[in-house]
Amino acid sequence: MKSGEAGRPRDPRVDAAVLTAARELVREVGYADTTVEKIAARAGVSRTAIYRRWPAKALVVHEAVFPSASEQTHLESRGDLRADLTALVHGALVLFSREEVRAAMPGLMADAAVDARLRRAFRDGMEATARRELSAVLDGGRERGELRQDVSAGTLMHLVAGAFLFRMVAWAPEELVPLAEELTSLLITALVEPSA
Amino acid sequence: MKSGEAGRPRDPRVDAAVLTAARELVREVGYADTTVEKIAARAGVSRTAIYRRWPAKALVVHEAVFPSASEQTHLESRGDLRADLTALVHGALVLFSREEVRAAMPGLMADAAVDARLRRAFRDGMEATARRELSAVLDGGRERGELRQDVSAGTLMHLVAGAFLFRMVAWAPEELVPLAEELTSLLITALVEPSA
Amino acid sequence: MKSGEAGRPRDPRVDAAVLTAARELVREVGYADTTVEKIAARAGVSRTAIYRRWPAKALVVHEAVFPSASEQTHLESRGDLRADLTALVHGALVLFSREEVRAAMPGLMADAAVDARLRRAFRDGMEATARRELSAVLDGGRERGELRQDVSAGTLMHLVAGAFLFRMVAWAPEELVPLAEELTSLLITALVEPSA
Amino acid sequence: MKSGEAGRPRDPRVDAAVLTAARELVREVGYADTTVEKIAARAGVSRTAIYRRWPAKALVVHEAVFPSASEQTHLESRGDLRADLTALVHGALVLFSREEVRAAMPGLMADAAVDARLRRAFRDGMEATARRELSAVLDGGRERGELRQDVSAGTLMHLVAGAFLFRMVAWAPEELVPLAEELTSLLITALVEPSA
DNA sequence: GAGTAACCGAGACGGTACGTCACGTCTTCTG
DNA sequence: CAGAAGACGTGACGTACCGTCTCGGTTACTC
Numbered sequence: 001m002k003s004g005e006a007g008r009p010r011d012p013r014v015d016a017a018v019l020t021a022a023r024e025l026v027r028e029v030g031y032a033d034t035t036v037e038k039i040a041a042r043a044g045v046s047r048t049a050i051y052r053r054w055p056a057k058a059l060v061v062h063e064a065v066f067p068s069a070s071e072q073t074h075l076e077s078r079g080d081l082r083a084d085l086t087a088l089v090h091g092a093l094v095l096f097s098r099e100e101v102r103a104a105m106p107g108l109m110a111d112a113a114v115d116a117r118l119r120r121a122f123r124d125g126m127e128a129t130a131r132r133e134l135s136a137v138l139d140g141g142r143e144r145g146e147l148r149q150d151v152s153a154g155t156l157m158h159l160v161a162g163a164f165l166f167r168m169v170a171w172a173p174e175e176l177v178p179l180a181e182e183l184t185s186l187l188i189t190a191l192v193e194p195s196a
Numbered sequence: 197m198k199s200g201e202a203g204r205p206r207d208p209r210v211d212a213a214v215l216t217a218a219r220e221l222v223r224e225v226g227y228a229d230t231t232v233e234k235i236a237a238r239a240g241v242s243r244t245a246i247y248r249r250w251p252a253k254a255l256v257v258h259e260a261v262f263p264s265a266s267e268q269t270h271l272e273s274r275g276d277l278r279a280d281l282t283a284l285v286h287g288a289l290v291l292f293s294r295e296e297v298r299a300a301m302p303g304l305m306a307d308a309a310v311d312a313r314l315r316r317a318f319r320d321g322m323e324a325t326a327r328r329e330l331s332a333v334l335d336g337g338r339e340r341g342e343l344r345q346d347v348s349a350g351t352l353m354h355l356v357a358g359a360f361l362f363r364m365v366a367w368a369p370e371e372l373v374p375l376a377e378e379l380t381s382l383l384i385t386a387l388v389e390p391s392a
Numbered sequence: 393m394k395s396g397e398a399g400r401p402r403d404p405r406v407d408a409a410v411l412t413a414a415r416e417l418v419r420e421v422g423y424a425d426t427t428v429e430k431i432a433a434r435a436g437v438s439r440t441a442i443y444r445r446w447p448a449k450a451l452v453v454h455e456a457v458f459p460s461a462s463e464q465t466h467l468e469s470r471g472d473l474r475a476d477l478t479a480l481v482h483g484a485l486v487l488f489s490r491e492e493v494r495a496a497m498p499g500l501m502a503d504a505a506v507d508a509r510l511r512r513a514f515r516d517g518m519e520a521t522a523r524r525e526l527s528a529v530l531d532g533g534r535e536r537g538e539l540r541q542d543v544s545a546g547t548l549m550h551l552v553a554g555a556f557l558f559r560m561v562a563w564a565p566e567e568l569v570p571l572a573e574e575l576t577s578l579l580i581t582a583l584v585e586p587s588a
Numbered sequence: 589m590k591s592g593e594a595g596r597p598r599d600p601r602v603d604a605a606v607l608t609a610a611r612e613l614v615r616e617v618g619y620a621d622t623t624v625e626k627i628a629a630r631a632g633v634s635r636t637a638i639y640r641r642w643p644a645k646a647l648v649v650h651e652a653v654f655p656s657a658s659e660q661t662h663l664e665s666r667g668d669l670r671a672d673l674t675a676l677v678h679g680a681l682v683l684f685s686r687e688e689v690r691a692a693m694p695g696l697m698a699d700a701a702v703d704a705r706l707r708r709a710f711r712d713g714m715e716a717t718a719r720r721e722l723s724a725v726l727d728g729g730r731e732r733g734e735l736r737q738d739v740s741a742g743t744l745m746h747l748v749a750g751a752f753l754f755r756m757v758a759w760a761p762e763e764l765v766p767l768a769e770e771l772t773s774l775l776i777t778a779l780v781e782p783s784a
Numbered sequence: 785g786a787g788t789a790a791c792c793g794a795g796a797c798g799g800t801a802c803g804t805c806a807c808g809t810c811t812t813c814t815g
Numbered sequence: 816c817a818g819a820a821g822a823c824g825t826g827a828c829g830t831a832c833c834g835t836c837t838c839g840g841t842t843a844c845t846c
Contacts, residue, residue: 006812056802
C-alpha cells in the first residue's frame with residue numbers, strides 16, 4: 001500500500017523560504033553574522049523547523065549557496081580541449097563572482113575542516129558534478145590526441161578553485177578577472193598539444 | 197633621550213609561552229576549539245596578558261603558526277627555473293604538511309575574510325616574503341630566457357597555495373604528495389622554455 | 393434521536409493506558425520530567441489521543457494521581473468525634489504516603505496557581521468529596537455536643553493537607569508519621585469537648 | 589597580606605538590581621512567566637551576571653522573595669503563650685499577604701521538590717529564623733507552665749504555613765484572614781493551659 | 785630611594801549564538 | 816470520526832566564548 005511516509009508532510013515552502021533567506025543573509029551580513037535565528041526570522045519560520053531539516057548552520061548555507069541542481073556551470077565538452085579549458089576557468093570565475101559564494105566560501109571551508117557532514121556535502125556537490133564533467137573533458141582531449149600531458153581531474157579542479165579562493169580572501173576580491181586570464185593561458189600551455 | 201618606555205616592561209617569556217601554547221593547541225584540538233582561555237591556561241598566563249599583545253585570537257594563532265621570520269621555505273633561486281619551480285611547489289608541500297598549518301589555515305582564512313587586521317597580517321607575512329622571492333625567481337628565468345610565458349608572482353602563489361588548501365579541506369589531507377607532483381609537472385610545462 | 397455521537401467512538405483502552413502510564417511515570421521520574429511525549433510512548437498511544445481527552449499535561453496527571461472515584465479515604469463518621477478526627481488525619485497520612493501523590497502534588501499545586509482548569513479540577517475532586525465528608529463529621533460532633541469550638545471544614549482540611557504538603561517538600565518526606573501523631577493530638581485537644 | 593579575593597570584585601549594584609527586578613516580575617507576571625532573560629532585561633544586567641551568582645532561576649526568586657534578613661516577622665516572645673501564638677499566626681498572615689510571596693510560593697515549592705539546592709535554601713531561611721524563634725516561644729510557655737501539651741516547633745510551623753499555602757492555591761487567596769482567626773483560636777485551645 | 789607607569793593574574797561584565805527540549809496546535813494518511 | 820505520525824511556532828533553558836573592564840599587587844625605569 002506504500003503508506004506515503006506517515007505523518008504530516010514537511011511544508012516545502014519552509015525549505016524554499018529558508019534557503020532564500022540564508023542566501024540573502026550571507027550576501028548582506030556575511031557568513032559569520034548569518035545566524036540560524038536570523039535566517040528563521042527572515043524566512044518567517046521557526047528555528048525548530050530549520051534544525052529539523054539541517055543539522056547545523058553550515059549545511060543550510062551550503063545548500064543555499066550551492067543549490068546542487070546545475071551547481072556548476074555545466075561544463076559540456078565542445079570537442080576542443082583549448083576551448084574546454086577556457087570554459088572551465090570561466091566557469092570558476094562566474095561561480096566565484098557570485099556574491100553569496102564569495103561571502104560564504106571561506107566560512108564554509110573552515111567549518112568543513114571540522115564537520116564531516118559538511119565535507120561530505122562538498123564532495124557530493126562539487127565533486128559529483130564538476131569532477132565528472134572535468135573527467136569527460138580530459139578524456140576527450142586524450143582521445144583526440146590534444147592532451148600534452150596527463151593530469152588528474154581532481155588536481156585541475158583544486159588548482160583552479162583554490163586559486164580563486166585564495167586570491168579572494170588573501171588578496172582582493174576585485175582581481176578575479178586577471179587571475180582567470182593568466183590561469184587560462186597557463187593551463188593551455190601546459191595541457192594542450194602545440195600541434196593541435 | 198628616548199625614555200625607554202617608562203613602566204614595567206613586558207615579560208618576553210609570556211610571548212614565547214603563548215605562541216607555543218597556541219601552536220600546540222591548534223594541533224591538538226583544532227582551530228575552532230582553540231580558545232584564548234585555553235591558550236592562557238596552557239601558557240600559564242592570564243588572558244589579559246594575551247589581549248595586551250594581540251587584539252584577537254586569530255592574530256595570536258596566525259603568529260603562532262606562521263612565525264614570520266623565515267616563514268616560508270626561503271626559496272632562493274638556484275639559477276635554474278625548472279629547479280626553482282620544483283622548489284616552490286616543494287616548499288608549499290612542506291608548509292602544508294605541518295600539522296598546525298593544516299589545522300589553522302581554514303579557520304584563519306575564514307576570519308581573514310571578516311577581520312581586516314588578520315588580512316593585513318597575512319599579506320605582510322606570506323606576501324612580503326614569498327612574493328618577493330617568487331618575483332626574483334621569475335625575473336631570473338625571464339632574464340635567462342628560460343621563461344616560456346609570463347605570469348604574475350601573485351597568480352603563481354595563489355595557484356599553488358590554493359590548490360593545497362583546497363585539496364586539504366575538501367578532499368583529503370593525505371593526498372598532498374601526488375598533488376605536488378602533478379603541480380610541478382604542470383608548471384614546468386607551462387612556464388619553462390622547452391629548449392632550456 | 394440522539395444519534396449516539398456519530399463517528400468512531402473513542403477507544404476506552406486508551407484512557408486506561410494513559411492514566412496508568414502517567415501514574416507510573418510520575419512515580420519514577422517525578423512531575424517535572426513527566427512529559428506528554430513520554431506518557432504517550434509508555435501507553436503505546438499517540439500524543440493526539442491524549443490531547444483529545446485532556447487539555448494539558450497537568451490535567452492528565454491530576455486524574456492519574458487522584459482517580460476521582462473514592463479519591464480520599466472515604467472518611468465515614470463513626471459517631472465519635474475523637475475517632476473521626478483520628479481517621480481524618482490518618483486518611484491524609486495514607487494519601488500523602490502514596491508515592492505518586494508525593495511526587496505530583498507540588499508540581500500540581502504550582503500549575504494550579506496558573507491554570508484555572510486545574511484549580512477547578514482540584515476543587516471538584518478534593519473539595520467535593522473531602523469537604524462534604526468533613527462537614528458531616530463536624531455536624532455530627534456538633535449535634536452530639538462533642539464539639540468544643542466551631543471550625544470550618546475548609547480550615548480543617550487546609551490545615552491538615554497543608555501540614556503534610558509542607559513537611560514533605562520543605563522538610564523531609566520520611567517524617568510524616570510523627571506529624572500525623574502530633575496533628576491528631578492537637579486537633580483532639582482543640583476540638584473535642586473534654587467531658588465527652 | 590590577605591589579598592582580598594583576587595580579581596575584579598562583583599558589582600553589588602548588580603545583585604540589588606537583579607533581586608528587585610525578580611521581585612517585581614514575580615508580582616507582575618507570576619512565577620512561571622518570570623524568566624532569567626526577563627529578569628536580566630529589567631535589571632539592566634546580562635544573563636551571564638545572573639548565572640554567575642545563582643545556579644538557577646528558582647534560587648534567584650527565592651532570595652528575591654525571602655530576603656533572608658529579618659525574613660519572617662521576628663516573632664519575639666512576649667512572655668505570654670496566648671499572645672505569642674496569636675503573633676505567630678499573624679506573622680504568617682502578613683507573610684502570605686505579600687503579593688510576591690503568594691505569586692512565588694507554589695512554584696518555589698514545586699522546584700524545591702526537584703532541586704536540592706533550593707530545598708536547602710528554604711531550610712536555611714525559613715528554618716534558621718522561624719524555627720529558632722518558635723522553639724523559644726514553646727520553651728517559654730513550657731517553663732511558665734502555660735503549655736497544655738507539647739508539640740514540636742516543626743509541626744507547628746508546617747501546620748500554619750501549610751494551611752495558608754493550601755488555602756491560597758487550592759481555594760482563594762482572599763480568604764486568608766478568616767483562616768488566620770480560626771487557626772489562632774484552634775491553636776490557643778489546643779496549646780494553652782486553660783487555667784493560664 | 786621615592787614615584788610612577790605599565791605590567792601581571794584573577795575574574796566580573798555585557799553580548800550573543802549555540803543546540804536541545806517541551807509545550808500545545810495543526811495536518812496528513814489509514815482504518 | 817479515531818488514531819498514529821510527525822511537522823509547526825513559541826519560547827526557555829544553561830553553556831560557552833568573545834573582547835572589555837576593573838581590581839590588588841608587582842616590577843622596573845626615572846627623577
